[in-house]
Amino acid sequence: MKIGVVISEGPYTHQAADTAYHFVKAALAKGHEVPRVFFYHDGVNVATRLSVPPQDERNIQKNWTELAKEHGIDMVVCIAAAQRRGLLDENEAERQGKDANNIAEGFRISGLGQLIEMGIQTDRLVMFGD
């Protein structure tokens, strides 16, 4: 089955991004497809490559980047939510005249249409948030 996932709460503050991670791993292990994970609201903060959690803690961004790479998951960060919260890729940083970008490998910034499209193209949609 194709399962779409939405993460709508920030990392570390809330368990949502962790629960979603374990859920997606389990879904893949059972042979399901997870074609896309969509990050919305404060969930976009998972995508920053500038977070430096203590060494003995899980690194939520790295976990997602690795999982997505291994299984070809399309990780989409909502552009409107990302811009509000200071998440920029190279193109956006340049377009907005900012001096840095911070999107980690494996994530891409795109529109909310990708969320709707995921709802249309998957068999199930599961949201993790607050």
Next chain:
Amino acid sequence: MSDTKKFLYVNRKAPYGTIYALESLEVVLIGAAFEQDVALAFLDDGVFQLTKGQDTAGIGVKNFSPTFRALGDYDVNKLYVERESLEERGLTEDDLQEIMYEDEDDDWAEKPSIRIVSRAEMAEIMAEQDVILSF
């Protein structure tokens, strides 16, 4: 299976205290371009999103409540509001803003988009959906 799915946006949070209501509305507006069968549900504190007379000048936050009145132009005209949620909060339909749409199948007659439904009816509406997005 047809390409059209039934999408329900479930709104259970009050506006302004958190961003969920506003960012939900942004999804609805973008989603309208995909020509799916869209409906919005307002229950629990979500009913506070639709009250009239919102004035956010004093808190320095954009008042997005007028946007609900524009939804009809995007062919989003099913706004289900739960009666029990209103009553529990001391509200009636008169406390909500008037939201109208023009029915293209009925010579563009103006009709109300807000439909007050019971909790049992709301449960039924939820159970008819293909995709449920919660905010």
Next chain:
Amino acid sequence: MSTLHTVNKSPFETQTLLSCLNHCREGDAVLLIEDGIYGGIEGSALSEIVKESAAGVSLYVLNEDVKARGIDPGRLLGEVSGVDYEGFVDLVTQHDRTQSWL
């Protein structure tokens, strides 16, 4: 046709669990995750109302969240079954849709 509902908040903090149960239909399932698992405890001030509201509904808790919070599975309501993350996935695929009560 049935729905899997997920609830991730303690019923002692918000009304979410009760609202969810009040919108369930016969044959639906409710999975308690994260802080939602506290809604599955026996002998609390809310146990009776949770049991009453959940008539006709299958109640589940996510085992990993129960264990993380130091709740002995023996203290959960008799009506509640435990699932792991793979069981969570099965519940998602076995029901026609998932509604997250965020």
